[in-house]
Amino acid sequence: xxxxxxxxxxxxxxxxxxxxxxxxxxxxxxxxxxxxxxxxxxxxxxxxxxxxxxxxxxxxxxxxxxxxxxxxxxxxxxxxxxxxxxxxxxxxxxxxxxxxxxxxxxxxx
Amino acid sequence: xxxxxxxxxxxxxxxxxxxxxxxxxxxxxxxxxxxxxxxxxxxxxxxxxxxxxxxxxxxxxxxxxxxxxxxxxxxxxxxxxxxxxxxxxxxxxxxxxxxxxxxxxxxxxxxx
Numbered sequence: 001x002x003x004x005x006x007x008x009x010x011x012x013x014x015x016x017x018x019x020x021x022x023x024x025x026x027x028x029x030x031x032x033x034x035x036x037x038x039x040x041x042x043x044x045x046x047x048x049x050x051x052x053x054x055x056x057x058x059x060x061x062x063x064x065x066x067x068x069x070x071x072x073x074x075x076x077x078x079x080x081x082x083x084x085x086x087x088x089x090x091x092x093x094x095x096x097x098x099x100x101x102x103x104x105x106x107x108x109x
Numbered sequence: 110x111x112x113x114x115x116x117x118x119x120x121x122x123x124x125x126x127x128x129x130x131x132x133x134x135x136x137x138x139x140x141x142x143x144x145x146x147x148x149x150x151x152x153x154x155x156x157x158x159x160x161x162x163x164x165x166x167x168x169x170x171x172x173x174x175x176x177x178x179x180x181x182x183x184x185x186x187x188x189x190x191x192x193x194x195x196x197x198x199x200x201x202x203x204x205x206x207x208x209x210x211x212x213x214x215x216x217x218x219x220x221x
Contacts (some may be wrong), residue, residue, distance in 0.1 A: 036154070043212030044152075044198050045115070087152070095212065096165050097142070101151035 003027075006088050016043050016077045021103045023088030024070040031048035031095070033071050035064050036087040038102070044087055045071075078107045111136065113202050113213035118216045121154070129190040130216045133182050136204030140164075141183040143175060146197040157196075158183055187218075195220045197211060 007022045024027065032051055036044035048057040050066040057064045061082065063074040075085055085102040092098070114133040122128050134141050142165075143155040154167035158177035175185045181202075185196055197217050201210035 032208070036212075043115075043201075043214045043216070046209055046211060049209060089152075094165070095157075096152060096167075099144075099152035099154075101149075 001006060004020055004088055004098050006092055006099040006103050008103060009101070010104045011077075011104070011106070013078055013108050015107055018074070018076045018078070020044075020075070021105070022070060023073070023100055025088075025090045025098075026069075027092045027098070029093035031091040031093060033066055034089045034091070034097075035071070036089065038085045038087055040092040047086075054106055071090045075105070078105075080107045080109050083107045112119050113200055115198075115200050115213035117216060118214065120216060121221065122190050122218065123221050124150060124190055124192060126190050127186065128190060130185045130187075130218075132139075132200030132202075133187070134183070134200075135211055138164060138202035138204055139181055140203045141177055141181065141203055142201045142203075143183070143185050144199045144201065144213070145169075145201075146199055147195075152199065166210055176196055178179070186221045190220045191218050194218065 011089040038044045049066040090097040142157040144152045157165040177183045
C-alpha cells in the first residue's frame with residue numbers, strides 16, 4: 001500500500017538554526033513528490049515538485065532533495081515567518097495523491 | 110488570476126443532517142480533487158473529478174459524494190452527518206490532475 005511518513009511531527013528551532021524535515025515514502029511507481037506549506041486556517045500552498053532521484057529544488061531558505069525512498073526539506077537560517085506545517089505528498093501511477101501528516105515547524109525569534 | 114474558491118468557509122450542522130460544499134477551481138483547470146483533513150489523519154483523499162467524470166475515489170463511505178459541472182465547478186455532498194465528519198474539507202484544482210494541485214482555503218465543518 002502506498003504510504004507517506006513525515007518526521008519529526010513537530011520541530012522547534014531558534015531563528016538562524018538550520019535543520020531538515022524528512023519525508024519517507026513507499027509508492028507503486030513515483031510520478032512526483034510534492035512539498036506544501038500550510039498556515040493555520042489556510043489551505044496548503046505549493047512549494048516544490050521533484051520527479052526523480054537526485055533532483056534538487058531551491059526557493060529562498062528552502063531546499064528540497066529526493067532519493068529513491070525519501071525526500072528532505074532543508075531549511076537554512078530560518079526566520080519566524082517560516083513557521084508553518086510542511087506537508088509532503090506523492091503521486092502514484094494511478095494518479096492518486098497520498099499525503100503525510102506533516103511536520104509542524106516553529107521558529108523562535 | 111483568481112485562486113481556488115471554496116464556500117462556505119464555515120459550517121455548523123447537527124448529526125443526521127446533510128451538507129453541500131462548493132469549489133470553484135482556477136480558471137482553465139479541469140481537474141478538481143477533494144480531501145478531508147483532520148488532526149490525526151492528515152489529508153485523506155476523497156475523490157477526483159475531471160471533465161464532469163469521477164476519475165478516482167478514496168476509501169470513504171457512500172455518504173460522501175460529489176459532482177462536477179461543465180464549467181469545472183464542483184460540489185461535495187455529505188449525507189447523514191456523523192460527529193466524526195467534523196473536519197476541514199479542502200478542494201484542489203489542477204490542469205489535468207497529473208501535476209501540481211492548488212488548494213483552496215477549505216470549508217471547516219463542525220458536526221454537533
